Amino acid sequence: MKHEDQLPSLFDEETHRPLAERLRPRSLQEVVGQEHLLATDAPVGRMVEQRRLVSAILWGPPGSGKTTIARLLAERTDVAFETLSATFSGVADLRKVFETARRRREVGQGTLLFVDEIHRFNRAQQDGFLPYVEDGTVVLVGATTENPSFELNGALLSRCRVFVLKRLDTTALNSLIERAERLTDRALPLDDDARQSLVAMADGDGRFLLNMVEQLQALSADTTPLDTAALTEQVQRRAPLYDKTHESHYNLISALHKSMRGFDPDAALNWLARMLDGGEDPLYIARRLVRFANEDIGTAEPQAVHQALAAWDVYERLGSPEGELAIAQAVVHLSTAPKSIAVYRAFGAARQRAHQTGSLMPPMHILNAPTRLMKDLGYGEDYQYDPDTPDGFSGANYFPDGMERETYYRPAASGHEENIRRRLDRWAALRNQDRNTET
Structure with missing residues (x-):
């Protein structure tokens, strides 16, 4: 029997740190899925090798490694690392960081200021960074899930390089699972299909994947390998990335439009389902279908606009989920209809000439x-x-x-x-x- 002081402590720091934290990469080479930025011949990799940091915006989805990359940049270039969250920080916090960075600079040490969710700072707060970035008091590294060209001041954006991080693919997510199994010396209790389903459920988010892995590793060691159905009972599927007011909203409606324009009803239905699952207002989609019918089909198929209007009307009468079928039917009709922008172009040309000849009788x-x-x-x-x-x-x-x-x-x-x-x-x-x- 082990002596009491030999038993693992309930408060053992390493054991009770979240798995995602214990697996946080210790070098840029360990970061998965972002080789296009971090390889030695890639933009961030070259910057680190030359030890010449520049202010940057890391733009990418949740769980893609933004915070980790910023921390490793500071470590590899021997500068102090300061971190703030735009969600919880205010002007007083910024002033304190800038003053500390100024004192470090006086003794020859640089400061990397990492600002998470930087797009949540308002325009005036973003302007406050400018003098400190310009004079080198801090190297600013901002992280955002939103398109910087929409959410950040032009002045601040012009002083930063924008690095786009990718959603983690299947290879990268499987690599994280394998690392977790090696660290804990325990294989996940999943059959092959369930393992693939786990990766799909993470939806490209490495942090969320490791949280699910941690849940599964808390199961009894003699648990029979779970199939996909049993897996979904144990862990929660990640909510799809979709925000009705930000870039994903515009990305998915663009994908729906272009799929319909490209005569691909299957892809169009996929994007429709993604938008509806993300909580998009079906009436917004219905309005866009009416616009598409006029703009991209026009007189090539005069019934198209009536189909779109009918879908709008049916949804207003039935609501969800029954009314969504009418929208899906309209999407298929518009996708398979002949396309023409002849009226769209003709009206544009006529309006231009009308502006030039508006006084002719x-x-x-x-x-x-x-x-x-x-x-x-x-x-x-x-x-x-x-x-x-x-x-x-x-x-x-x-x-x-x-x-x-x-x-x-x-x-x-x-x-x-x-x-x-x-x-x-x-x-x-x-x-x-x-x-x-x-x-």
Whole structure:
């Protein structure tokens, strides 16, 4: 029997530190999934080898290693490491850090200031960094999950390099699991399929993965290997990365649009499901489908806009989840419909010309003459009523006086627009025939 002082303490520091903390890399080479930045011939790797730090913004998803990289940059270049969270820090905390950094600088030591969630500082607070970054009092390394070009001041952004961290892929996540098993000298109680499911459940977040691994390693050592169903009962799936007000919102709606435009209903349904699972307002999606029907399909498939409007109406009547099926049906219809931006381009060109020729009057023959005076002035004179002409087409000029005829609408050779194109070509031929007859 072991003596009492030989038993492991309930408060043993190493044993009770979170697994993610115990596995925190001790060198840049141990950081997984970010070789495009950290390799010796990559931007951050070269910077460390040359021991020339520059202020930087680390932009990447949660659990991709931003905090670890910042800490290792300080260690590898022998500068003091200060850390603040924009969520919990204010002006007083910043002043204290800057004053401490100034005193270090006077004795020849640099300071790396790591600011987590830097996008949460307001514009005035971000401006407060500028003089200290410019004069070298601190090397600023900010971490953000949001697009810096949207969330950070242009002045601050211009003084920092932006390094984009990748979501951890399957290889990187499996590497973390293997490290955890070596550190704890215990394999995870999972069968092969469950192991793959665990990686998928992490959704690219290394920290979240290690938290799930720690939960699983707390199970009894003689636990029968879990299958996927048993795994999902033991651990919680990571909530998908989605924020209705930030970049992921715009990324996913862009992906949905481009998948529909590219005739890929399966990819489009995937992005639709991702948005709905993330909590997006289905009515926002419905409005975007109506816009897509007009902008990307137009007269190539005139029913497209009606399908989109119907989906909007059905959802408003039924709500979730039943109404979401109508939105999915519209997504499939729009994805498989012929595409044309002919109307979109035609309207843009017409508006541009309208700005240039806005004062030109319509030709007199297409103006109404409700008074005797207007009739005497020539309003409506020689107007031809098209249905009464032999071809049902008069060929009259409807452009402003003093403006040559122009072509804006050029229908695509697909879908319903192919029929429109044939009609326009026929009318153009009749118009030319009348012109030749007159000459």
